[in-house]
Amino acid sequence: MVQAVNNHPISGVYLGTTQAGIKKPGKTDIVVMKFVEGSLTAGTFTLNQFCAAPVTLAKRYLSTHAPRALLINSGNANAGTGKQGLLDAEATCAWVAQELGCAVEEVLPFSTGVIGQNLPLAKFEKGIPDAVANLTVSGWDNAARGIMTTDLVPKQVSKQIEIDGHLVTMTGIAKGSGMIHPNMATMLGFAATDAKINQACLQQALSDAVKVSFNRITVDGDTSTNDACTLTATQQVNMPMIESVDSAAYQLFSGAVTEMMLELAQMIVRDGEGATKFVTVEVNEGATAEECLKVANTIALSPLVKTALFASDPNWGRILAAVGRAGVENLDIDALEIYLGDVCIVRDGGRAAEYTEEAGQAVMNETDIKIRVDLKRGYVTETVWTTDFSYDYVKINAEYRS
Amino acid sequence: MVQAVNNHPISGVYLGTTQAGIKKPGKTDIVVMKFVEGSLTAGTFTLNQFCAAPVTLAKRYLSTHAPRALLINSGNANAGTGKQGLLDAEATCAWVAQELGCAVEEVLPFSTGVIGQNLPLAKFEKGIPDAVANLTVSGWDNAARGIMTTDLVPKQVSKQIEIDGHLVTMTGIAKGSGMIHPNMATMLGFAATDAKINQACLQQALSDAVKVSFNRITVDGDTSTNDACTLTATQQVNMPMIESVDSAAYQLFSGAVTEMMLELAQMIVRDGEGATKFVTVEVNEGATAEECLKVANTIALSPLVKTALFASDPNWGRILAAVGRAGVENLDIDALEIYLGDVCIVRDGGRAAEYTEEAGQAVMNETDIKIRVDLKRGYVTETVWTTDFSYDYVKINAEYRS
Numbered sequence: 001m002v003q004a005v006n007n008h009p010i011s012g013v014y015l016g017t018t019q020a021g022i023k024k025p026g027k028t029d030i031v032v033m034k035f036v037e038g039s040l041t042a043g044t045f046t047l048n049q050f051c052a053a054p055v056t057l058a059k060r061y062l063s064t065h066a067p068r069a070l071l072i073n074s075g076n077a078n079a080g081t082g083k084q085g086l087l088d089a090e091a092t093c094a095w096v097a098q099e100l101g102c103a104v105e106e107v108l109p110f111s112t113g114v115i116g117q118n119l120p121l122a123k124f125e126k127g128i129p130d131a132v133a134n135l136t137v138s139g140w141d142n143a144a145r146g147i148m149t150t151d152l153v154p155k156q157v158s159k160q161i162e163i164d165g166h167l168v169t170m171t172g173i174a175k176g177s178g179m180i181h182p183n184m185a186t187m188l189g190f191a192a193t194d195a196k197i198n199q200a201c202l203q204q205a206l207s208d209a210v211k212v213s214f215n216r217i218t219v220d221g222d223t224s225t226n227d228a229c230t231l232t233a234t235q236q237v238n239m240p241m242i243e244s245v246d247s248a249a250y251q252l253f254s255g256a257v258t259e260m261m262l263e264l265a266q267m268i269v270r271d272g273e274g275a276t277k278f279v280t281v282e283v284n285e286g287a288t289a290e291e292c293l294k295v296a297n298t299i300a301l302s303p304l305v306k307t308a309l310f311a312s313d314p315n316w317g318r319i320l321a322a323v324g325r326a327g328v329e330n331l332d333i334d335a336l337e338i339y340l341g342d343v344c345i346v347r348d349g350g351r352a353a354e355y356t357e358e359a360g361q362a363v364m365n366e367t368d369i370k371i372r373v374d375l376k377r378g379y380v381t382e383t384v385w386t387t388d389f390s391y392d393y394v395k396i397n398a399e400y401r402s
Numbered sequence: 403m404v405q406a407v408n409n410h411p412i413s414g415v416y417l418g419t420t421q422a423g424i425k426k427p428g429k430t431d432i433v434v435m436k437f438v439e440g441s442l443t444a445g446t447f448t449l450n451q452f453c454a455a456p457v458t459l460a461k462r463y464l465s466t467h468a469p470r471a472l473l474i475n476s477g478n479a480n481a482g483t484g485k486q487g488l489l490d491a492e493a494t495c496a497w498v499a500q501e502l503g504c505a506v507e508e509v510l511p512f513s514t515g516v517i518g519q520n521l522p523l524a525k526f527e528k529g530i531p532d533a534v535a536n537l538t539v540s541g542w543d544n545a546a547r548g549i550m551t552t553d554l555v556p557k558q559v560s561k562q563i564e565i566d567g568h569l570v571t572m573t574g575i576a577k578g579s580g581m582i583h584p585n586m587a588t589m590l591g592f593a594a595t596d597a598k599i600n601q602a603c604l605q606q607a608l609s610d611a612v613k614v615s616f617n618r619i620t621v622d623g624d625t626s627t628n629d630a631c632t633l634t635a636t637q638q639v640n641m642p643m644i645e646s647v648d649s650a651a652y653q654l655f656s657g658a659v660t661e662m663m664l665e666l667a668q669m670i671v672r673d674g675e676g677a678t679k680f681v682t683v684e685v686n687e688g689a690t691a692e693e694c695l696k697v698a699n700t701i702a703l704s705p706l707v708k709t710a711l712f713a714s715d716p717n718w719g720r721i722l723a724a725v726g727r728a729g730v731e732n733l734d735i736d737a738l739e740i741y742l743g744d745v746c747i748v749r750d751g752g753r754a755a756e757y758t759e760e761a762g763q764a765v766m767n768e769t770d771i772k773i774r775v776d777l778k779r780g781y782v783t784e785t786v787w788t789t790d791f792s793y794d795y796v797k798i799n800a801e802y803r804s
Contacts, residue, residue, distance in 0.1 A: 047727070048723060048726040048727045049725075049726040049727070049730075049733045049735055050722050050723055050725060050726030050727075050735055050751075051726070077719075079719065079723075080718075080719050080722050080748070080752045080753055081752050081753070082750050082751040082752030082753070083750070083751070083752075084752075085752065114719075115719030115720075115722075115723070116718065116719045116722075116752070116753045224723065225719075225722075225723050225726060303705075303795075307795075307796055310796065316482075316518065317481065317482050317517030317518045317627075318517075320452050320482050320517075320518075320627075321450060321452055321481075321517070321626065321627050323451075323452060324450040324451040324452030324453070324627060325449070325450045325451070325452075328451075331451045333451055333452055346482070348484050348485070349452075349484045349485070350482045350483050350484030350485075350486075350487065350518070351482055351483070351484070351518050389796060390796065391793060391796050391797070393705075393709075393796070394709055394712065394791060394792065394793050394795070394796055395793070
């Protein structure tokens with residue numbers, strides 16, 4: 001696998017952006033992604049039942065049509081806006097359809113930003129033609145910036161792989177922050193590839209990738225109303241169609257998609273406002289994935305653990321207590337082991353005999369920290385990534401809107 | 403019901419305390435509660451599987467013996483101490499048993515404080531006789547102070563009720579903080595009554611009371627390794643024995659126990675270090691208690707909601723999003739309603755038409771705030787109490803041990 005620049009153009013994908021004034025002046029806030037005819041798109045969406053109007057509409061359109069374009073705006077989430085929100089989202093899609101000469105159902109809408117305010121339609125009506133006017137295959141960087149809200153850096157990843165002698169390229173952009181964002185920590189990801197692949201395999205590759213990437217970065221348990229991720233295949237490479245998930249070609253493709261999504265997801269964690277640590281929580285030797293995730297997420301979401309991480313305090317009792325309350329039945333407390341980095345902190349039901357505060361402190365002083373739990377009851381491993389809990393976390397989220 | 407002073411003596415209960423040097427000098431840290439022969443005790447304990455040694459021992463002893471005494475220490479939790487912790491807890495019980503002339507299994511141990519350090523046994527050996535030497539029926543206030551760790555105020559509640567013409571008294575003390583404590587937010591509650599009641603009814607009254615009091619104050623989701631609550635009935639009132647949960651006498655008794663525990667639990671929330679708000683989350687018209695609690699706890703534990711409460715920011719979108727991700731299947735988003743105080747913030751799937759920022763702000767400016775969700779799908783109500791998330795929350799938990 002060749003890792004090249006982070007925003008290779010994708011044959012058949014054109015990106016246009018504009019500053020429509022939805023965010024502050026001088027900020028790009030509308031992105032249009034246009035796909036060549038014959039492109040297929042897979043999507044995953046938030047499970048929040050109060051999902052935003054654009055999510056409802058995108059899911060509906062995607063179930064019956066192959067998208068020809070995505071319309072993404074930042075600065076306004078169009079969430080909590082009831083029936084008007086749906087009408088507004090539909091109107092914005094219609095303007096894109098009119099510009100591109102396609103059906104309204106072939107345009108998927110995505111929004112991120114403030115909740116509970118109606119879309120400023122006039123700004124869309126004026127901005128969409130501007131964005132369409134500058135559609136270009138080299139627009140990925142502008143697009144990555146255009147979907148940012150309080151992100152500090154744009155997030156782009158590009159991969160090139162060889163499948164049966166054919167070069168396949170994929171590029172993705174994402175937005176979202178490792179800590180909670182004022183705008184609901186919305187995570188958006190948009191990726192495209194020139195691979196020739198059918199809809200079922202494309203959806204499977206995306207779903208599998210999201211499961212171990214975006215769905216494994218857990219910062220506060222607050223699932224956004226607007227989370228969405230898409231993967232479009234433009235079918236432009238002259239290669240045999242990937243049409244079975246059992247094929248070697250699919251495995252190569254799927255692996256690269258997962259790597260790309262994982263890199264994007266970890267960028268989101270690292271970009272967290274207020275985040276001072278990048279924390280990997282790995283749970284090994286579980287009987288099921290479910291119980292591994294229960295333990296990992298309980299540790300990763302514990303405010304006690306997160307404040308200790310912020311303070312670089314090897315307060316292992318808080319990790320032990322999180323494991324104990326994770327809701328896994330019949331844990332063998334005397335068998336399991338807990339590590340901070342390579343340092344064993346818990347064994348035989350209590351503090352490991354060889355543990356020293358100095359050894360624990362050395363691990364906690366690092367910026368990248370791994371917490372590892374070996375449950376000693378099976379063969380399953382699951383990993384999640386998270387951040388610490390800082391003063392800035394409270395500050396950012398308390399001072400929003402004030 | 404007559405509400406009198408907050409620490410009526412209970413006939414048959416004697417309390418002794420001492421400063422053994424487990425905490426800083428000048429702080430009471432050992433409490434002995436002695437019960438007259440014939441007393442019955444009910445208990446509830448943490449579900450954390452890494453439960454502390456004293457919890458393991460107390461549950462074991464209580465399953466076979468009627469306690470004659472409780473031994474409570476603050477300053478050291480004897481948690482995460484493995485097999486040595488059990489031996490140490492047993493040794494401290496043996497000293498109490500020796501002083502009182504009872505069996506070691508008739509003494510229940512409770513500890514709260516720092517995790518992962520062995521008990522300083524010499525201090526117990528010297529301190530326990532001192533505490534026993536000053537056993538007195540009027541020792542409740544000293545005991546309430548002796549079980550404190552970082553609590554700002556002692557917590558005591560006393561109730562007197564009349565059952566079939568007999569005056570029944572009950573007094574309880576508790577410790578714990580509304581926000582996370584360095585020592586794992588341990589909540590301890592110890593109550594006693596002079597009522598004549600059998601073991602089954604006593605346990606039922608305690609379990610029911612804890613379920614709607616201590617188990618409904620949710621501050622961070624971190625269940626301590628040491629949480630415990632006991633209720634002892636000394637049988638000293640010359641009244642007909644309460645021996646059926648269907649009796650009117652039981653209903654009176656049980657109601658008073660619940661009120662006492664609820665007052666103690668709410669004192670714990672209000673005493674939270676860093677807490678600036680007292681928040682009631684009430685979920686009405688649910689189909690089941692389980693789904694009401696899911697919604698209530700998701701709101702109460704959301705860092706986004708809690709930081710908004712700290713900032714007095716009527717950021718209703720965060721509450722809406724918490725309801726949406728609570729994991730209740732097939733919520734009727736268009737039917738449910740959400741209120742801040744008496745102000746409707748969400749109706750018809752979005753912001754209520756009549757909602758104004760000024761109205762929401764007025765509610766959020768209060769210290770006591772109620773968030774109410776009407777699910778419109780049944781007849782069940784559940785309520786939880788919580789606090790906000792402040793700078794001091796992070797400060798207290800990050801700076802512990804530094």
